[in-house]
Amino acid sequence: MFRFLKDPDVLASAREHRSLLWSGAWAVLGRGFLPLAGPWFLGRSIDIVVAAGSNHALWRYVGWMMAFAVFTAACQFWMRWVIIGWSRVAELRTRNSLFGHLLGLPIPWFDRSRTGDLLSRLNSDVEAVRMGYGPGVMHAMATGLTTIGAVILMVSKNPLLAGLALLPLFFLFFSMKRLLPSIHDLSTAVQESQSTLSARAQEAFSGARVIKAFSREDHENEAFRQLSQGVAERNVALAKKRAVLNCLVEGLGGLSLLVVTIVGGLMILRESMTIGTFTAFFAYLNQLIWPMIALGWTLSLYQRADASFDRLNALRQVAPAQTGGHAPGLPSDGGLGIRIRNLTFRYPDSPRLALSELSVEIPRGSVLGIVGRTAAGKSTLLKLLLRLHEPAPGTIEIEGSDIASWSLDHLRQQISVVPQESFLFSDSMAANIAFGVDHADRAAIEAAARAAGLEDDLRSFPDGLDTVVGERGITLSGGQRQRVALARALLRRSPILLLDDALSSVDVATERVILDGWREHLRARTTIIVSHRLSSIVEADQIIVLESGRIIERGHHQDLLAQGGLYARLFRLQQDERELESL
Amino acid sequence: MAHDPEELSGRAFDRKLLRRLLRFALPYRREFMTSTGMLLCISAMALAGPLLLRDLINGVLSHHAEAGSGAGSGDEALGALLFTSGVLLVLGILTFGLRFLQIRLTNRTGQRVIHDLRTRLYDHITKRSLKFFDQNPVGKLVTRVTSDIETLNEFFVAGIDVLLYDLVRIIGIVAILFIVDWQMALVTLSVVPLILAWSFVFQRRARRLFRVVRGEVGKLNASLNEYLSGVRLIQSLRREKAVLAKFSADNRSLKNAHVATVWNFAWFFPGLELLPALGTAMLLVVGHSRVREGDLQVGDVIMFWTYLGHFLEPLRQVADKYNVLQGAVAAGERVFRVLDDETALPLAPDASPVARVRGAVSFRDVHFAYDDRKPVLKGISFDMSAGAKFALVGPTGSGKSTIISLLSRFYDPTQGVITLDGQDLRTYELAGLRRQIGVVLQDVFLFEGTVRENLHLGRTELTDEALLAAASAVQALPVIERLGGLSGHIQERGSTLSVGEKQLLAFARTMAHDPAVLVLDEATAHIDTATELLVQSAIARLTQGRTTLAIAHRLSTIQSSDCILVLHHGELRERGTHEQLLRENGIYARLSRLQSLA
Structure with missing residues (x-):
């Protein structure tokens, strides 16, 4: 319990706001003790009413009562504002630091993690921890103080009556402690069944066509009916638990009051108690019912906060990718020579080699084309070049220097990549194109867009380069997305360019235009083009055909056609297809 | 559904709508009435407590304390005390017993109503024709069966009778207060408008602020989702710092939205506690002078104080319930709009059940338009004898997919007739008809579940052996093995499978269902050419012995067709075998020549 209080970001934030939090702590103290004055003055006032005492005396008590109520309210205000407000600031810090940590984690780790899980770490878990150190601690302290104070006051007034009246309330506290976690579990179960x-x-609505094609409506409805039944049953179970809670609170609270009525009444009859004290007891008990619920509630908050804290900690303990290393001097233009020797690679948890003894030399400023079936190892090769996965030392050299010993920053500065799935952010076109660089002037962005064949598209967009794309903006076609990704890579002007099937959705004519426009660009760098579509690579200086991680054919386009192997077959098939499309 | 879902009548108490909602509760009217009766008893008993206490104090305790009198009245007083306590105990036990039973009953009944409504709605949606799905985005329909139904749930479970309960309690308390002493009643109730106003102002602001928070959470999640999915790109381009800065900005505006709600509630809660204290103070002052004048007794003052406390809870509830009611009416309106949508294919009352058909298909002067707009098909006619292989060729948008949709009777032609074995499609029983027509589309849809479920799709009479035999015929066995056999799990939409693998599974599925007519839309996009070779040989097996209509993307597959239909702008421009079309010297011939030049 209370592990979550050791959250490093929360501690740092608490230190930073130390003096403010101290004032909050004083407010908690006030909020805890000041309300106790209410019943006390109420009791006194009632006694005056009973005795038909002077107006003056009554006014004094009522005045004090109001004064304390105002002080209480002020403390309550300050306590909430300072402590809960601060908890939101600390939460901001935790989330930022976690996200920063996440961004530096190695890619293989991301391959094993699910985005949904990470999202819930950064959302629900961060929130659950905040509930612990913010509202949880605050309410526990304030209500704890009230409870202690009320118990002391009641005992000092009448120990016997206090003991008897408090018994049901302690029982209430313990049953809350047991009941609340199970209510929480049930409501989680309800939410799960609903999702x-x-x-x-x-799924069914998206697949309506298939459901209809196979006349599966009744089957589908029956499956849904069962799920709906499950939701209903869980809801009923939850409601039952809530009913128990409801009755316990009202019933045990009522029992306390009944005890006061009987025992207090007897005491009044024996003249060992005044009606004022009798009323004050009622008021104290009313004040205690909420703390009993709140204390039970905060205990369940702590449990949840601890569980979430453990999950966050597990995340914090994942070691970030190794980024250090040296930065060898490199020629400033004309691209960089790459040499791959005996490169073998296997993904963790995969029985199969993704690449096996691959060797290829890519001279400065040349273009290498890579062809192969799905899962032949093409993308893997590019990932290893970027060290998104780590290649074995000595297998990949750039300008004669092993990249395994480079700093990641230095390596990735040399390389621009256009990945298979072109990834766009919900932001303006300009921001998407300039994503890869720190600063870019408008003219450079426009030039990159032009080189990627985006000129006409931009003209048709409402706000040109400032048009927002993605979820909150216009939807781009696959081809347009790819060209944006391309422009992004071109703007980086790095000596190595990697295209991972980057033109697959661009139509053939546009592809031609782009490739022609590039010819002189390409000479200034070393380029690797992976493509299913062979028209992208017919002009490459060198083409390799991969199959199950091995090179099975290599040479120029004409050589490969003459060989009549896989390359030649693929080439004829694609020509066929294109003719039909152009009909 | 031409209307925007947001564009609702806006009236909170649309009586017709409420009545229609309540009609769903009609089958359970006995349960609802029982629960209401229980609630009335509970309210009455809850009201009695402070009254009994007053009598006890006034009748016995205060006199006793005042006079300090003799022992004679002592036994009487003790008797009265024990009697009142006994009554209170019995009332308490009854109240909580009843309350527990009532909550359970209402929930059970409410859940049943909601379950009925939800399954009925779902059933209605799945039985609409495809036109309905074209017109309604999936997200909207999902919202209808989930969050709208949940809102109605609140209405049935915690809405109607709890509202009644609270109203009865409020009215009861007010009545008692006025009967006992109208002046004191006015004093007690004087803080009520203040409390209501205070709650109203802050809760309205809270709702607005929560909307802002939800918006910010959504925005943060969206960008978080984006950054996490794009982490490979971010790392490849070394953009971690820039991304973190952007994320911090989003995070900060979420924090600010949260802090605004903290500020709101920091004011709200202290005020909510201060106002009753003010009420208590006024009660004491006025009560005191009235007692001195001899109009009241101390027990009355205590009673008024007790009722003031009892008043606050139902007051807060009623304000809350008004929102529930408003939400329920809006949700109900949206749900009914779907239930009232009758978009469905007309079903012939004397539809003939379908035995095995031979598979002869004819289109006779078929016209079609989606939504009475631009015609998509203009007078299409052709005849396929049983077992014939036809190919459809034409540019995007020429109407190829529409012909396929019409053949599976997802839509009816706006003019003209389509026949199967010489009989109009519209006269067949729909489910049986579709069982005779197997469709494999480019974008294969897989359901989350086992491989087995995805292959038999509800036709559980298909044995594992039959499924595996079908899979092996179309070379889909390696895919199934990779997934862990027939019991292997397929992720939502088959996200872990490649396009080619999904295609093979779809072939296996169709092979197992063994339709007489096969409709094929060959995959082109996003599939590598090598896998395509595998797919081609599977198609060859699949089409054996079936009437086949295929949208073709490869000249090589077309050449063996019995007939090639060249479609252009919704019209059949050329038809015939490969050789015939070559002789005709039209579009197709030109294309073929182009190819041979290459």
Whole structure:
């Protein structure tokens, strides 16, 4: 318990706001003790009413009562504002530092993690920890103080009555402690069953065509009916637990009051107690019912905060990718020579070699084309060049220097990549194109867009380069997306360019225009083009055909056609296809 | 559904709509009435407590304390005390017993109503024709069966009768207060408008602020999702610092939105506690002078104080329930709009059940337009004898996919007739008809579940052996093995499978269902040419012995067709075998020549 209080970011934030938090702590103290004055003055006032005492005396008590109520309210205000407000600031810090940490983690780790899980780490878990150190600690302290104070006051007034009246309330506290976690579990179960139901509906409506094609409506409805039944049953179970909670609170609270009525009444009859004290007891008990619920509630908050804290800690303990290393001097223009020797690679958890003894030399300023079936190892090769996965030392050299010993920064500065799935952010076109550089002037962005064949598209967009794309903006076609990704890579002007099937969705005519426009660009750098579509690579200086991680054919376009192997077959098939499309 | 879902009538108490909602509760009216009766009893008993206490204090305790009188009245007083306590105990036990039973009953019944409504809605949606799905985005429909239904849930479970309960309690308390002493009642109730106003102002602001928070959370999640999915790119381009700075900015505006709600509630809660204290103070002052004048007794003052405390809870609830009601009416309106949508294919009342058909297909002067707009097909006619292989060729948008959709009767032609074995499609029983027509589309849809479920798709009479035999015929066995056999799990939309693999599974599925007519839309995009070779040989097996209509993307597959239909702008421009079309010297011939030059 209370492991979450050791959250490093929260501690740092607490130190930073130390004096403010101290004032909050004083407010908690006030919020805890000041409300106790209310019942006390109420009791006194009632006694005056009973005795038909002077107006003056009554006014004094009522005045004090109001004064304390105002002080209480002020403390409550300050306590909430300072402590809960601060908890949001600390939460900001935790989330930022976690996200910063996440961004530096190695890619193989991301391959094993699910985005949904990471999202819930950064959302629900960060929030659960905040609930612990913010509202959790605050309410526990304030209500704890009230409870202690009320118990002391009641005992000092009448120990016997206090003991008897508090008994049901302590029972209430313990049953809350047991009941609240199970209510929490049940409501999680309700939410889970609802999201299963929602996913089912989502899938069925998206697949309406298939469902109809196979006349699967009744089958589908029956499956949904069962899920719906499950949701209903879980809801009922939850409601039952809540009903128990409800009755316990009202019933045990009522029992306390009943004890006061009987025992207090007897005491009044024996003249060992005044009606004022009797009323004050009622008021104290009313004040205590909420703390009993709140204390039970905060205990369940702490449990959740601890569990979430452990998950966050596990995340913090994942070691970031190794970024250090040296930065060898490199020629300033004309691209960089790459030499790959006996490169073998296997993904963790995969029985199969993704690349096996691959060797190829890519001279400065030349173009290498790579062809092969799905999963032949083409993308893997590019990932290793970028060290998104680590190649074995000595297998990849740039300008004669082993990249395994380079600093990641230095290596990746030399390389621009256009990945297979062109990734766009929900932002303006200009921001997307300039994503890879720190600063870019408008003219450079426009030039890059032109080189990627985006000129006409931009003219048709409402705000040109400032048009927002993605979820909150216009939807781009696959080809347009790829060209944006291309422009992004071109703007980086790095000596090595990697294209991972980067033109697959661009139509053939546009592809031709882009490639022609590039010819002189390409000479200034070393380029590796992976492509399913052979028209992109017919002019490459060198083409390799990969199959199961091995090079099975290599040479120029004409050589490969003459060999009549896989390359030649693929080439004829694609020509066929294109003719039909152009009909 | 031409209307925007947001564009609702806006009236909170649309009586017709409420009545229609309540109609779903009609089958359970006995349960609802029982629960309401229980609630009335509970309210009555809850009201009695402070009254009994007052009588006890006034009748016995205060006199006793005042006079300090003799023992004679002592036994009487003790008797009265024990009697009142006994009554309170019995009332308490009854109240909580009843309350527990009532909550359970209402929830059970409410959940049943909601379950009925939800399954009915779902059933209605799945039975609409494809036109309905074209017109309604999936997200919207999902919202109808999930969050809208949840809102109605609140209405049925915690809405109607709890609202009644609270109203009865409020009215009861007000009545008692006025009967006992109208002046004191006015004093007690004087803080109520203040509390209501305070709650109203801050809760309205809270709702607005929560909307802002939800918006910010959504924005943060969207960008977080983006950054995490794009982490490879971010790292490749070394953009970690820039991304972190952007994320911090989003995070900060979320924090600011949260802090605004903290500020709101920091004011709200202290005020909510201060106002009743003010009420208590006024009660004491006025009560005191009234007692001195001899109009009241101390027990009355204590009673008023007790009722003031009892008043606050239902007051807060009623304000809350008004929102629930408003939400329910809006949700109900949206749900009913779907339930009232009757977009469906007209079904012939005397539809003939379908036995095995031979598979002769004819299109006779078929016209079609989506939504009465531009015609997509203009007078298409052709005849396919059973077992014939036809190919459809034409540029994007020429109407190829529409012909396929019409053949599976996803839509009815706006003019003209399509027949299967010489009989109009519209006269067949729909489910049976579709069982005779197998469709494999470019974009293969897989459901989350086992491989087995995705292959039999509800036709559980297909044995594992039959499924595996079908899979092996189309060379899909390696894919199934990779997934862990028939019991292997397929992710949502088959996200872990390549396009080619999904295609093979779809072939296996169709092979197993063994339709007489096969409709094929060959995959072109996003599939590598080598896998394509595998797919081609699977298609060859699949089409054996079936009437086949294929949208073709490869000249090589077309050449063996019995007939090639060249479609252009919704019209059939050329038809015939490969050789015939070459002789005709039209579009197709030109294309073929182009190819031979290459």
